[in-house]
Amino acid sequence: MKARTVSLRTTLVTGALLFVLWATSWSVSYVSLGPWSLAVALGIAALKAALVALFFMELVLEGAAFNFAIAAAVTLIAILIALMVGDVVTRAAPPLLPPRATHPLAQGAS
Amino acid sequence: MRDLALPAGHFEDLAQQRHAAKLGIGVFLASEALLFAGLFALFAAYQTEYPDAFHEGVLHNTKVLGSVNTGILLLSSTLVALSVHAARLARRRNAAVLLALTIALGLTFLTIKLVEYGTHFREGIFPGGAGSFFTDHADAGLPLFWTLYYVVTGLHAVHVTVGLTVLGFMLAGVLRGSIAPPVTYKLEIGALYWHLVDVIWIFVWPLFYLA
Numbered sequence: 439m440k441a442r443t444v445s446l447r448t449t450l451v452t453g454a455l456l457f458v459l460w461a462t463s464w465s466v467s468y469v470s471l472g473p474w475s476l477a478v479a480l481g482i483a484a485l486k487a488a489l490v491a492l493f494f495m496e497l498v499l500e501g502a503a504f505n506f507a508i509a510a511a512v513t514l515i516a517i518l519i520a521l522m523v524g525d526v527v528t529r530a531a532p533p534l535l536p537p538r539a540t541h542p543l544a545q546g547a548s
Numbered sequence: 549m550r551d552l553a554l555p556a557g558h559f560e561d562l563a564q565q566r567h568a569a570k571l572g573i574g575v576f577l578a579s580e581a582l583l584f585a586g587l588f589a590l591f592a593a594y595q596t597e598y599p600d601a602f603h604e605g606v607l608h609n610t611k612v613l614g615s616v617n618t619g620i621l622l623l624s625s626t627l628v629a630l631s632v633h634a635a636r637l638a639r640r641r642n643a644a645v646l647l648a649l650t651i652a653l654g655l656t657f658l659t660i661k662l663v664e665y666g667t668h669f670r671e672g673i674f675p676g677g678a679g680s681f682f683t684d685h686a687d688a689g690l691p692l693f694w695t696l697y698y699v700v701t702g703l704h705a706v707h708v709t710v711g712l713t714v715l716g717f718m719l720a721g722v723l724r725g726s727i728a729p730p731v732t733y734k735l736e737i738g739a740l741y742w743h744l745v746d747v748i749w750i751f752v753w754p755l756f757y758l759a
Binding site for chain 2: 449450452453456457460480483491493494495501504510511518519523525527
């Protein structure tokens, strides 16, 4: 049995691309992009992570079982972060209770 | 020595053994990613709540050291991938040298990390909002940023240490000849763990040092 492998050339090109992206991300961090700087930095990070996963971890050649485990983790992480940020962003300041002074039931409450 | 071409007794052949090993490390890496995901989610929530304090924290961080460390991990990941290539071609010496270089880079990463911690400690920045830095800078978000910084980078450093231990065993296996074709998948598995350590840092870097 001979398992297929990523070629040496692909590995070297991936390594080189990682360094190009690293230099890009570091340089761009000195440019003021306001709220976009985090998005750009994370976008480049996602690209680098994808390169490492696909060609160093050889996900391009791996069977469905291994890739399913990794894909499940990525999906769960996306759900976790989306819901958590969604929660923080949509929290309204005083929740359902009306202001005490104007509410008849609140008069006698301590 | 046991014939490397023979699978362990409970496997039908080497392909099945390799498949089981790969699936096992896949599930383990997924659980490791979820462990860090909890911390990243916490970062996302606090960053949304205290954007100014987190921006100030990033500006105050040791950007050059953190960025150099990123380059070191990227290079080490590339070298360990090349080591897998060499091992598959039965180039034992090349595989061993590349692994040794990877380990050296990992140790350099940890050394730089310690220098960073030393810099922060001297500035009076300690976990949990302790230290003189936080009496001078009263923003409520700053202790959260720096505590998360210590927890995330500390947990990552633990993983680097474990990864270095694993790579040490891999190096010994390559030198002894127990990791050689047709069972180089053992080295692949060690390398996969090291790549995960790299991927986690790829996200730690922009969050705590860049943006």
